[in-house]
Amino acid sequence: MHLAPRVLRRAVAGATVALLATAVGCAPQPEDKAASTPSGSSANTCAKGKLATEASGKLTIATDEPAYEPWFKDDKPANGEGFESAVAYAVAEQLGYDKSAVVWQSVPFNKAFAPGEKTFDFDINQVSISDERKKAVDFSSGYYDVRQAVIALKGTKAAKATSIADLKGLKLGAQVGTTSLDYIDDVVKPTAAAAVYAKNDQAKSALKNGQVDAIVTDLPTAFYITAAEVTDAEIVGQFENRGGAPEQFGLVLDKGSALTSCVTGAVDALRENGTLAKIEQQWLSDAVDAPVLK
């Protein structure tokens, strides 16, 4: 019995040494990605199909799962259907990667922004561009000007609202991490704290159940929800942009990614030659317009 502690001690000491050795061994590794090149001035000349991507010769694009309509169709980002899927393939083509060279990856919203090695080249997931977020990731230029809209069940008090003041006394809900929530907190400033949901699905359930009077989502999502998912709900109206500049969705890249300038260039080119407008017309034409709440 008196051997046990000695053996144990040796084992612990051995383990410690091994741990330290591993620690030292896996300490600073040089970063092989050119993370030091400041975005926008990369030496890369955006050679078609020859970018410094995660997997050479392939373009790895990430989005969350499930992928919602009208941005994606049938939860299959790779089918090229739905607004964002179409935009992703258009950007890929602009960069010189055809459909077969595009690899899709499922990455949860939160994980896409965690520091550390990214496993994708860019993420397309209805992420709004903001200066605050630019401190954590790189954005391409905006590929869609988005507006926020309010949805309520038909015939309720909330559905009759015509101004922001009418919304103040209501219980509003939105998904966490969205600008929809910021609009509730900063623009409406309701008397009751907003209900915050992990997913829009739960916000929809809460609306159906009468746990909230109205929910806020972006306009295309709002049109899809009222047309297909919660058919006894209607769009009450949309908000004006905060601070004048339109809110835009951008592609998310790793902070300091060598691809940022190329991807931005591709998005700009697609905007100029009318491709973005065409894709928008094809997939988001239902999202026409809604009365503006002032």
Add this chain to the structure above:
Amino acid sequence: MTVTKDESGREGADDEDNVDNADGEDDMSGGDKGAPDDGYVPSQRRLERERYKRTRARRATAIAALSTLVTGAVLYLVVVGAPGWPRTKETFFDGQYAREAFPKVLEGLWLNVRLLLICGVAVLVLGMLIAVARTLRGPVFFPLRVLAAAYTDFFRGLPLIINLMIVVLGVPALRLQGVTVDPVLLGGTALTLTYSAYVAEVFRAGIESVHPSQRAAARSLGLNNRQALRFVVLPQAVRRQVPPLLNDLVSLQKDTGLVSIGGAIDAVRAADIIVGRSLNYTPYIVAGLVFVALTIPMTRFTDWVTARMDRQRAQGGTT
């Protein structure tokens, strides 16, 4: 050297203890410190042995201190020297976001604390009822026993998150008259359902661990079954169950955050909101530390209760 089991079991951790009462050998009556009036003179060999043990103890302490220092230094260097450390630091340890998050997290924490207090009481009461129902004797109570067993089996097995989803989002969909749709009340109900199943099992184990002779003795004194349970069995059972109960309470405290599924803003969701807006993870760290700070006093309290009860039992309490 010949070492008794008594000594070899002591390394490092309680060295001081070892030095204090260095009469490790079982040759003496316990606790004997060589009082002057019993004419005991420690032998040369014994003094030698004590000296040796003292040097060993000192050496062990020195080695422990050194290895702790080295480990700490290496960990520090590995973390701070990592290529991604500057980014990690600004993403997870940003003072500005910590300051912004702290008041909001505390505001959310108030919801956690209220839920903990109310659900905690409800769980104890319901858990006790179920445990008693499961331990009732007599064929007439068979359906009650079966129901209680089915309840514990089902709710212990059902993942809490699914339970919450069904109760918080499903119950309001029934549109029952007079049933609340408040997500916090519903979430609290779901928590109570799951945790009372856990706690019922803790109580039942406690009740069944009381020796049958206790019940027999109580009955022989003229107490009926109910009285025997109430005055003899349960007091012993509950006292024995305090540590695992407090364990469940600490666990409940952390799980209260899950009611945020229904849209209520607890401490973690408050952090979530800021993280989603800024993509900076510092608020999570703040929320985590706040929870730990809340749990530590509870854990200490648990340890204290356990130690106190052990002492009582050592003094010939009921075992």
